[in-house]
Amino acid sequence: xxxxxxxxxxxxxxLLLINAALVVVSGKWxxxxxxxxxxxxxxxxxxxxxxxxxxxxxxxxxxxxxxxLGVMKREAFAEIPPRVEYTLTERGRLALPILRxxxxxxxxxx
Amino acid sequence: xxxxxxxxxxxxxxLLLINAALVVVSGKWxxxxxxxxxxxxxxxxxxxxxxxxxxxxxxxxxxxxxxxLGVMKREAFAEIPPRVEYTLTERGRLALPILRxxxxxxxxxx
DNA sequence: CCGTATCCGCTGCGATACTG
DNA sequence: CAGTATCGCAGCGGATACGG
Numbered sequence: 001x002x003x004x005x006x007x008x009x010x011x012x013x014x015l016l017l018i019n020a021a022l023v024v025v026s027g028k029w030x031x032x033x034x035x036x037x038x039x040x041x042x043x044x045x046x047x048x049x050x051x052x053x054x055x056x057x058x059x060x061x062x063x064x065x066x067x068x069l070g071v072m073k074r075e076a077f078a079e080i081p082p083r084v085e086y087t088l089t090e091r092g093r094l095a096l097p098i099l100r101x102x103x104x105x106x107x108x109x110x
Numbered sequence: 111x112x113x114x115x116x117x118x119x120x121x122x123x124x125l126l127l128i129n130a131a132l133v134v135v136s137g138k139w140x141x142x143x144x145x146x147x148x149x150x151x152x153x154x155x156x157x158x159x160x161x162x163x164x165x166x167x168x169x170x171x172x173x174x175x176x177x178x179l180g181v182m183k184r185e186a187f188a189e190i191p192p193r194v195e196y197t198l199t200e201r202g203r204l205a206l207p208i209l210r211x212x213x214x215x216x217x218x219x220x
Numbered sequence: 221c222c223g224t225a226t227c228c229g230c231t232g233c234g235a236t237a238c239t240g
Numbered sequence: 241c242a243g244t245a246t247c248g249c250a251g252c253g254g255a256t257a258c259g260g
Binding site: 012013014015016017018019020021022023024025026028031032035036069070071091094095098099100101102103104105106107108109110 | 122123124125126127128129130131132133134135136138141142145146179180181201204205208209210211212213214215216217218219220
Binding site: 221222223224225226227228229230231232233234235236237238239240 | 241242243244245246247248249250251252253254255256257258259260
């Protein structure tokens with residue numbers, strides 16, 4: 001776009017962007033939870049099964065946070081027994097390719 | 111590649127890879143520090159200038175951690191006054207494109 | 221100039237038990 | 241089934257002062 005006065009190969013990374021991204025990814029389980037969900041729709045219990053090692057409290061609070069961040073959406077059905085389904089939002093699906101690349105990062109530093 | 115027996119769109123993310131990646135990126139400043147350095151070689155004081163808000167202790171310990179992780183390397187020159195330079199390793203440069211994409215992630219969730 | 225030494229508050233993460 | 245409630249601790253990140 002505008003031909004800036006920037007001199008050479010140095011570009012200033014935007015701290016705000018970085019922090020916004022880190023919020024989505026950070027924490028021991030957040031990224032893992034998103035990748036497990038992927039393009040599927042899963043119930044709470046299904047997520048729980050596929051996330052061994054994540055305690056109930058942590059899973060519940062992480063899911064709530066991710067919903068709040070607009071990564072995934074939560075649908076509750078007023079049935080007996082109760083059913084709650086989680087699905088990535090459009091933003092979440094948009095982010096998926098990048099999130100999968102973060103795994104590749106792990107391969108570089110294994 | 112090999113036609114696997116996997117049924118549909120679900121693939122299992124590798125938790126170990128994810129954690130290896132998160133170590134490089136996590137923390138309030140680690141990713142920012144790497145992106146600031148980029149392809150340049152910078153002295154400690156130059157890094158410090160470009161990282162307003164990062165305390166000396168945190169910067170020093172983060173740099174040490176990043177060197178330990180193999181992201182960047184540290185060269186100390188026995189001069190007066192002392193000079194220390196930081197440069198990304200090959201792994202670090204390899205990781206750069208992905209790290210920059212993480213910023214893009216921030217744009218999705220701004 | 222380039223760090224280390226101390227001290228310390230906050231919150232991320234976990235175990236366990238309980239509820240609509 | 242799908243979560244809260246409660247308790248607890250370890251470690252990150254920060255302020256400040258000092259050292260080779």
